[in-house]
Amino acid sequence: xxxxxxxxxxxxxxxxxxxxxxxxxxxxxxxxxxxxxxxxxxxxxxxxxxxxxxxxxxxxxxxxxxxxxxxxxxxxxxxxxxxxxxxxxxxxxxxxxxxxxxxxxxxxxxxxxxxxxxxxxxxxxxxxxxxxxxxxxxxxxxxxxxxxxxxxxxxxxxxxxxxxxxxxxxxxxxxxxxxxxxxxxxxxxxxxxxxxxxxxxxxxxxxxxxxxxxxxxxxxxxxxxxxxxxxxxxxxxxxxxxxxxxxxxxxxxxxxxxxxxxxxxxxxxxxxxxxxxxxxxxxxxxxxxxxxxxxxxxxxxxxxxxxxxxxxxxxxxxxxxxxxxxxxxxxxxxxxxxxxxxxxxxxxxxxxxxxxxxxxxxxxxxxxxxxxxxxxxxxxxxxxxxxxxxxxxxxxxxxxxxxxxxxxxxxxxxxxxxxxxxxxxxxxxxxxxxxxxxxxxxxxxxxxxxxxxxxxxxxxxxxxxxxxxxxxxxxxxxxxxxxxxxxxxxxxxxxxxxxxxxxxxxxxxxxxxxxxxxxxxxxxxxxxxxxxxxxxxxxxxxxxxxxxxxxxxxxxxxxxxxxxxxxxxxxxxxxxxxxxxxxxxxxxxxxxxxxxxxxxxxxxxxxxxxxxxxxxxxxxxxxxxxxxxxxxxxxxxxxxxxxxxxxxxxxxxxxxxxxxxxxxxxxxxxxxxxxxxxxxxxxxxxxxxxxxxxxxxxxxxxxxxxxxxxxxxxxxxxxxxxxxxxxxxxxxxxxxx
DNA sequence: GCCTAAGTGCTTTTT
DNA sequence: GCACTTAGGC
Numbered sequence: 126x127x128x129x130x131x132x133x134x135x136x137x138x139x140x141x142x143x144x145x146x147x148x149x150x151x152x153x154x155x156x157x158x159x160x161x162x163x164x165x166x167x168x169x170x171x172x173x174x175x176x177x178x179x180x181x182x183x184x185x186x187x188x189x190x191x192x193x194x195x196x197x198x199x200x201x202x203x204x205x206x207x208x209x210x211x212x213x214x215x216x217x218x219x220x221x222x223x224x225x226x227x228x229x230x231x232x233x234x235x236x237x238x239x240x241x242x243x244x245x246x247x248x249x250x251x252x253x254x255x256x257x258x259x260x261x262x263x264x265x266x267x268x269x270x271x272x273x274x275x276x277x278x279x280x281x282x283x284x285x286x287x288x289x290x291x292x293x294x295x296x297x298x299x300x301x302x303x304x305x306x307x308x309x310x311x312x313x314x315x316x317x318x319x320x321x322x323x324x325x326x327x328x329x330x331x332x333x334x335x336x337x338x339x340x341x342x343x344x345x346x347x348x349x350x351x352x353x354x355x356x357x358x359x360x361x362x363x364x365x366x367x368x369x370x371x372x373x374x375x376x377x378x379x380x381x382x383x384x385x386x387x388x389x390x391x392x393x394x395x396x397x398x399x400x401x402x403x404x405x406x407x408x409x410x411x412x413x414x415x416x417x418x419x420x421x422x423x424x425x426x427x428x429x430x431x432x433x434x435x436x437x438x439x440x441x442x443x444x445x446x447x448x449x450x451x452x453x454x455x456x457x458x459x460x461x462x463x464x465x466x467x468x469x470x471x472x473x474x475x476x477x478x479x480x481x482x483x484x485x486x487x488x489x490x491x492x493x494x495x496x497x498x499x500x501x502x503x504x505x506x507x508x509x510x511x512x513x514x515x516x517x518x519x520x521x522x523x524x525x526x527x528x529x530x531x532x533x534x535x536x537x538x539x540x541x542x543x544x545x546x547x548x549x550x551x552x553x554x555x556x557x558x559x560x561x562x563x564x565x566x567x568x569x570x571x572x573x574x575x576x577x578x579x580x581x582x583x584x585x586x587x588x589x590x591x592x593x594x595x596x597x598x599x600x601x602x603x604x605x606x607x608x609x610x611x612x613x614x615x616x617x618x619x620x621x622x623x624x625x626x627x628x629x630x631x632x633x634x635x636x637x638x639x640x641x642x643x644x645x646x647x648x649x650x651x652x653x654x655x656x657x658x659x660x661x662x663x664x665x666x667x668x669x670x671x672x673x674x675x676x677x678x679x680x681x682x683x684x685x686x687x688x689x690x691x692x693x694x695x696x697x698x699x700x701x702x703x704x705x706x707x708x709x710x711x712x713x714x715x716x717x718x719x720x721x722x723x724x725x726x727x728x729x730x731x732x733x734x735x736x737x738x739x740x741x742x743x744x745x746x747x748x749x750x751x752x753x754x755x756x757x758x759x760x761x762x763x764x765x766x767x768x769x770x771x772x773x774x775x776x777x778x779x780x781x782x783x784x785x786x787x788x789x790x791x792x793x794x795x796x797x798x799x800x801x802x803x804x805x806x807x808x809x810x811x812x813x814x815x816x817x818x819x820x821x822x823x824x825x826x827x828x829x830x831x832x833x834x835x836x837x838x839x840x841x842x843x844x845x846x847x848x849x850x851x852x853x854x855x856x857x858x859x860x861x862x
Numbered sequence: 863g864c865c866t867a868a869g870t871g872c873t874t875t876t877t
Numbered sequence: 878g879c880a881c882t883t884a885g886g887c
Contacts, residue, residue: 183876184876184877210877212877213877237876256870256871259872261872261873311877312877315877375875376876376877378874378876379875379876476874476875477873477874477875478874478875479873479874482878533863538863538864539863540863540864541863542863543863646877647877667874667875667876668875669874669875669876670875688874689874691874691875692874693873693874694874703875704874704875707874707875728878863887864886864887865885865886865887866884866885866886866887867883867884867886868882868883868884868885869881869882869883869884870880870881870882871879871880871881871882872878872879872880872881873879
């Protein structure tokens, strides 16, 4: 079979390029995955041993998909090939070298929840006020440091502010705690292999020999650690093929650095570079919209992505009066579409997970099946985490974090006091909490675990899980409760068992150890949330989660300033540009028809927010947009709100909601007869104002300039998604409401 | 030690 | 709006 048959010239070139460094700059929808998979097949057809190929993707989903596609091309060989995410590849290396790295065989991986618990505990021990220093911020700072390969001692030398000094201390303590618990965090999965390779050249060389051909997907999203890891591995043979697109770099917040792409030529002399610029996915209209948005980024390389597909439909833009009416609009469109189109071809995309709920409600009411990808995690539910903690403790009795979690679950009368005593003893005797248990109710708990330990290797995993549920008393507790909530939790536990079962079916007999390690890798992002779905369902997900996928019909919702671009990003150009790339990713997922929506007022986190139209909408050429319903983006329209006081917003909105849904036209006739002038406005504390970028706000302080009253400043409180932000402004950028 | 009520702070995106 | 924490009564 001719695997090259359907490729264009550029794609062929990329596939056939054999030895040496190769960078493929692949625009959205240009057949990137196809090139990668075909290239792998081609290498194998031309004599490369599949065992010598390493392919790295970003998500488990992408890895799975790539495996499937290679399997289709070349069959059997695909099974043994190493196709995985950076993190699972790292885990593999660690498993093969745990002793050298100083871990016991039964090490476990802590997810971000566990690590947060550790950080909180360290802060408590140090008597640090948690309200002053946010544990999450500390955690993410430590994570960034780790990904930048900066050790606690290195960081100490350059920590000068109070916060930095604290982080340095906590970081050191945190690393000790992980070590003591015989555990790793996610970042360690990348760092430890690097450590291993840097210290042991012989080991590095054996891996270099094994992985003679390396392929990396989504290269623009690699961070320092990932970059370093690939560089080490590729250093000997330099058969490295990286694929990426700077315009789709959306993981800067996690330390990814798209400049790794720009530096490729410096890193690998005589690198071959191939541009893929023909888009096979989207209509001309959609592609043009995407291009007109992304061209506003200053930090990028100009490129010319084109489509030879039809012009297609215009993009529908709907500005709803409220969050609710935005939902109604989307649901009504889906209802209409589903008469002729499969629900599987539709997706609702949003910037933040919090936005999914209202769409869920709407779809539920309309009886439209949907599935949520990502979002509130199955593995994050209390009952699952508790069960996992049991399993982990059984597997690794040094795991203090898990022990603390479950020693009193279900209630055994072991409270704070007992636990503190136990902590004391464990510290004195330098033992793990588990080993420090000698008396009392704790001992009964220990006996349960001991008994389970002896049984763990005597039965299939699913049976063992049942045993844990019974012996621990978890099942009994929920059964006795007889509430809907408890029933759901029981169901979730059953669901967890079936996850274990499918692991067994896939891999044959699986040890508790392998199960735990595998589960922790999918822990933080699953696609299990699958509420009402059969085989036919609308997908809901964040834009981050949709990367790499495509849909005929895309609803991109919440196109408002503060939401998208997100309010946290507005203060830095770099971050706004990342938001813009995110928008580019969202638009380019769409094959046939794109819907953009937003709301004038929305209820978020319990408060009303009034946001301006997203700048990304304004960046799209007007003639590509088809405005449905009320007339939009005109100044008159925005002024409509500005002319009212805030309390009236809501009343007007209620009216709007009825009207714009049933009778769009009448809205244009609304005239409030209020005049508005820009000069000589006196502001007082309590006045409502409207700002171009931040939306509605309220004056909390007037800082007068007596000499020049017009230069007086105002302290304004804006209601942003997570509370109130105060900013100081001159009159100029504001309008009184 | 356990339970409840009240209070607080928060959520950008993910392996 | 929610999840998590804390205080105080039992």
